[in-house]
Each structure stands twice: as C-alpha cells, then as structure tokens.
Amino acid sequence: MASNKSREGDERAGAEIVYGADDCYRHSIELLEELGFPKGVLPLQDLEECGRVRETGFVWMKQKAPYEHFFAGTNTRVSYAMEVTAYVEKFKMKKMTGVKSKQVFLWVPITEMSIEDSASNKIYFKTPMGIGKSFPITAFMTDEEKHKYLEEKAKK
Template sequence: MASGRSRDDERAGAEIVYGSEACYRNSIELLEELGFPKGVLPLEELEECGRVRETGFVWMKQKTPYEHFFVKTNTRVSYTTEVTAYVEKFKMKKMTGVKSKQVFLWVPITEMSIEDPTSRKINFKTPMGIGKSFPITAFMTDEEKQKFLQKANAQNNS
C-alpha cells in the first residue's frame, strides 16, 4: 500500500455542509476565523464544503471551474471545481486547485499566508517557494475596507 493518506482518510471526521448558501456562509466564516479578507477566495456556486478540525484540512467544491480577475492586483486567478488546503491562523498551505496567471503561464498557488498581521500584506507562494505579496486591502470587500480604514484612522488619530 502506498504511503500517505487516502482521500477518504484525509476527510475522516469532517464537518460537511452542502448547498450554495450554507457553503458561502461557511467559507466566509472560515476566512474570518483564519484572519483573511472575505474576497481572497471568490468561489462561485459552491456545492460542498468540508473541514476536518483535527488536521486543518478543508475543501470547497463548486459546480464548474471559475476564473476571477483581481483588479487591485492586476491578477487573473483560476479555481478548479475543487479547492483544498490545510489551514491554521493566518495560513493556508498545501493548497490545490488554485492557479495564478503570470505573463503567459498558469502557476499553481500552494500557500497563502499573512506572516505579520501588522504588515497588512498577504503572501502567495508557488510549489517552488517563489512568491508575491499584495496589500490585504486588495482582497477586502467594500464593507471590510471601510471598517479597516476607520480602524486605521482611529489608531492614527489617537
């Protein structure tokens, strides 16, 4: 038998939700819990979301692959029908199902992290360990951005 965990083992003991609304709510709660802005994983038509709290393994299945253009970072990102990751506070690692278009190539994104929450930057890494950082505000919803700016202004004025 091959070493490593099978797909079923990886998902053993998972909390699973089905349906677009429940999955959307679940994914937003997960991003908030991990400290990421809500717009960083703009998946559409989610059908199934699962999480194994013990290991940090999560998955999100959507009806069809989806491409999203992040205007603030000038980046096109592709999501397959299933996105998986191992999560912990401020980090998603061993990600699958996410690719970013760099010039003419699609490059897999295997990690997303906020190394220093005060730096207000999100780092994205490829399997080769090469990465890019973007301002956290580039992935915030308008509502999040307003709260963030109000908080920053309050801190600057005190």
C-alpha cells in the same frame, strides 16, 4: 486509483460537511474570518460542498464549475478548479490545490497563502517552487471590510 480514493477518504474522515450554495458560502466566509483572511481572497462561485476536518486542518470547497476571477487591486487573474483544498491554521493556508494565478503568459499553481505579520497588512502567496509574492491585504477585502479597515486605521 483505488489507493488515491482511500487516501482521500482518510483525509476527510471525521469532517464537518455542509451542502448547498448558501450554507457553503456562509461556511467559507466564517472559515476565512476565523483564519484572519479577508473575505474576498477566495471568491468561489456556486459552491455545492464544503468540508473541514478540525483535527488535521484539512478543508475543501467544491464548486459547480471552474471559475476565473480578476483581482483589480493586484491586476491578477486567478483560476479556481471545481475543487479547492488546503490545510489551514491561523493566518495560513498550505498544501493548497485547485488555485492558479496567471503570471504574464503562464498559469502558476498557488500552494500557500499566509499573513506573516498582521501589522504589515500584506498577504503572501507561494508557488510549489517556493517563489512568492505579497500583495496589500486590502486588495482582497470586500467593500464593507475595506471601509471598516480604513475607518479603524484612521482612528489610530
């Protein structure tokens, strides 16, 4: 266990860390926008701590308690552990931990999400087995984002 703790410390060395629900919420939204993801794709609740190591792309978000969210746009239930971690880069979150999707009767871990082609308007989610599924990006947008997105699409 000690080696696990030191690895965790190494992984988080040099991190920018914010605490408190308001600052963490703002931090998580800014991160999603910077990466090119819709704001609703990680609907975490009661965030207590968020961290980011810019050099490695490692991020984490800690909530007070695990949380389940139902995405009506995909008809999918997703479970978020007390801590969600990932390595991030533009249009991609990989080596994710703490996120599971309910598929039929099983909870399946989600280890990666990406937007392969921004023109396709789809987000692709991958399991540890490499099996994936894509959904329309609009299914994860806030109402405000969806309105703006549809307005821009109508102009084209």
